[in-house]
Amino acid sequence: MALSQIITTHIQAAVQALFNIELDKAELQATRRDFEGDITLVIFPLLKVIKGSNPVELGNKIGAYLVENTNVVDRFNVVAGFLNIVISDAYYINYFNEIKGDDAFGTRQPDADGKAVMVEYASPNTNKPLHLGHVRNVLLGYSVAQILQAAGKKVYKTQVVNDRGIHICKSMIAWERFGNGETPETSGLKGDKLVGKYYVEFDKAYKNEINGLVAAGSTEDEAKKQAPIMLEAQEMLRKWEAGDAAVVALWEKMNGWVYKGFDATFEAIGVDFDKNYYESNTYLLGKDVVEEGLAKGVFEKDPDGSVWIDLTPDGLDRKIVLRSDGTSVYITQDIGTAIQRVKDFPDVGGMVYTVGNEQDYHFKVLFLILKKLGYDWAEHLYHLSYGMVDLPSGKMKSREGTVVDADDLMDEMTATAQSISEELGKLDGYTDEEKARLYNIIGLGALKYYILKVDPKKRILFDPKESVDFAGNTGPFIQYTYARIQSLLRRADFNRSVTLPVAEVQLHEKEKALIKSIAQFPDVVQSAANSYSPALVANYTYDLVKEYNSFYQSVPVLGAEQETEKVFRTQLSEKVGETIKAAFALLGINVPERM
Known part of the structure; x- marks a missing residue:
């Protein structure tokens, strides 16, 4: 159970015991950095149900109850209308002992309703190679699919190939x-x-x-x-x-x-699909649905024989769905394809469309039409809209000087990783094969992280050299920290699999901060799934790494004086490494074992 749930349960018990009132919920937030505490209860909403108290008095009563009646709360302080709660070291140590051997930490069991989500991304045209715009598309779509799966959803990954x-x-x-x-x-x-x-x-x-x-x-x-x-x-x-x-x-x-060319590019960038749809098979879909919609009164036929839907009462416009000559338009195909997908995969209960923001209006119309046609799954459709990717002037232009080819981009990223790594002299003792593999991991990691750390809706200015920096909020910086942890673990010549009794561990403030940071991972995954935003996972991972580096510089790990400190800090390091690896897997990024 998450800490917020545990504290809420104890606060409800406190209010029941002190005031004989059943409390539905408690408003909790992270304690501000300038106050002592781990989690804060906002007291003002309680004054509506607990009459006759002032915020400070009420906060002190609840705080004292929590200290006396739970083994989770160590102490508290009240500032105006906020009860700042300090969680006991024992809670954090017990929590860490529970999760340290959990390989599935951060993921959820599959949802009980058995409903699946279909995520569409890529959808290229067969008259040209994939380009930089496709790169952001496929990275976003694939990552969202990974995150939804980790959050307990069954996921199908798909694309529509525009082959006609x-x-x-x-x-x-x-x-x-x-x-x-x-x-x-x-x-x-x-x-x-x-x-x-x-x-x-x-x-x-x-x-x-x-x-x-x-x-x-x-x-x-x-x-x-x-x-x-x-x-x-x-x-x-x-x-x-x-x-x-x-x-x-x-x-x-x-x-x-x-x-074959697309497959090679998708393999190189590390994405895949469960099902491909081809426009040559789907472009006639939807015509029969138009006939059904006419019968239901959803659509209307004009005197020239064309068929329309009037969405002006919904704040949109009047949209054609069938031309007067009987041919369909794109929206008709999209209606038919969505319905066909549910026929192909009956457990699909929702769909995510990864398409650029120039199509925002199109998807508003599509989703509304499907709802009006009465499909229950149409309530769970989402347009993963994203902005353009720009490059600094003069950098990485294609041979035509207009569009950056995806293969060329990946090659350039690998070359940039090689150049910077060689400048820093980090790869002494590596074979040429090991170097080539590492340059690819670093280069692609830099590309993916730089793109995914930005909220999907925002436009990106992508600077290849900046993305491969080994310092700051970049993929290589995080990969380097992971590799450092693996190096530490290889040098640990003692048994680190033991579970230390709570009484034997004295938490340093940096250890406590690190456990708190690790503990956020499951909630971050759920939030990223709910908002379809890999950026939440990316930036969480950066914050975790910063917290680890602060810990690593503040306290000795392998050089700790006490054996219990050495074991506990090594276990902490190992869990941070596992969490980095799991988070980066959700972004489609590999991590190197040494670097």
Whole structure:
């Protein structure tokens, strides 16, 4: 049971014994740093139910009861309307003895309702490689999935691959025109990069044709519509939709190249999926739902045959869900895909969509439509909205100077980690293979932590060199502390598995502060799950590491005079290391055993 729950129970008992009043809840908060105490009871709300008392008198009565009748409270002080409670060393030592061997510390048993959450992230287009924007997307989505699972949810990780439409036809036409049969194997390029190359080639050829038509007397608008390469792409899309065998075969071949490229990038960045959905399979979904919605009166048909939903009473606008020619729009596909997911996974009770904040309005509309259609799970839909990632001017530009490729970004992070590590001279005695592995762990850890420590809704200015700093609020700083702890444990040549009796341990203030910090981890995981924010886990881990470093510099560990101090402090160090590793796993970050 959490300390706040224990204290609440004792306060309720105190109010019952002293005033014969049943107290529903107690308002507790962390004690301010400028006062002595571990947890504080806000007294003012109690004055509404306990008449005739002033705050100081009431605080002193409850405090005295807690000291006399519990073994949890050691002493107290009252400041105005606040009862500052000092928790006994015995409580902290017993608590630590309970958790020190708990490998699942910080996680919760699966929820009893058996409902699952589906988390969608990535969702790339098959005409180009993954880029920096995708990196923030996949890191957020994967981390939220990990956190929800730790908080007791069953989780399915999924993506929708945008594998159809004019964008892929552009790459296909350009490959047919200019590719000369080039493949990933003959070119040495990853499949997604090869297809992306021909998407760029299409754009170049398209612009050249527009310029030629304009020079011949066409307006720019006319030229854009009449350019032969664009007409070819549109005809190819029509053939694809009609099931033309040759077009479908080419589409399957080129998309196959892209999928292999995506898989390699996802593996390198350390994320995975339980289920892939493809827009080529889902783009017709939702039309039948529109018919059902018309019958229920959720949708309305205009004279031209188009179907709409009027959301103006809900503060939104009027939204089309089916065009007059019977074709669907994106919102229709999203409605159908959401419903299909619940058919595929009947235990899904909610969904998280990891999509940039430019789509905020789209998801307000989508969620409201699904609620109006009567789906109970629509009450548990969440848009994990996030801001853009910017780079300092001139840093890490792509070959085109516009979008930073995800593979290039990871390579650059590894190279930056190598450069800084070599400057600091930290890796003497490592083999080349060990160095390469460590550079990758540090580089990716720096990238992931820098992005995930920021609240998802905020825009990020990502500085690669700053992110690999071995000091401050960075991934490498935390990884270095973990490695230091592992080094300490390797040097501990005594039995540290014993459970020390409470009477044999005298807590130093730094030890107590460290146990308090460790104890916050389960609540942080729950808060991060409730708010879909990996930033809470990231910044908690940084605070824990700062607390540990303060402890490490203040008291001797292996050099302690008393054997009990040596054992207890080593056990504390080990638990901090385990907590860092568990927290970083929720962020998708690895930790090195030595560094």
